[in-house]
Amino acid sequence: MGYGHSSLLHTTNILQLSDDLPVVIEIVDVPEKIDEFLPVLKDMMNGDGMVMMEYAHVMFYGPADKKNDAVGAAE
Secondary structure, three states, rough: EEOOOOOOOOOOOOOOOOOOOOOOOOOOOHHHHHHHHHHHHHHHHHOOOOOOOOOOOOOOOOOOOOOOOOHHHHH
């Protein structure tokens, strides 16, 4: 439960569905690509919302291990 920008109370109770629940979208890319996308994102938001940027420290990156991948194991 929490308050949004509009100071309206938001709830995560599934029995009280709301059409204004907060949404989090995460995008991971190089800073140049993110900066290029920000004007497009701002237009999409119509001035309502918040954008937060953080640097990510990638620990591991690569293709899935074929031994543990259900699709790869079936092939």
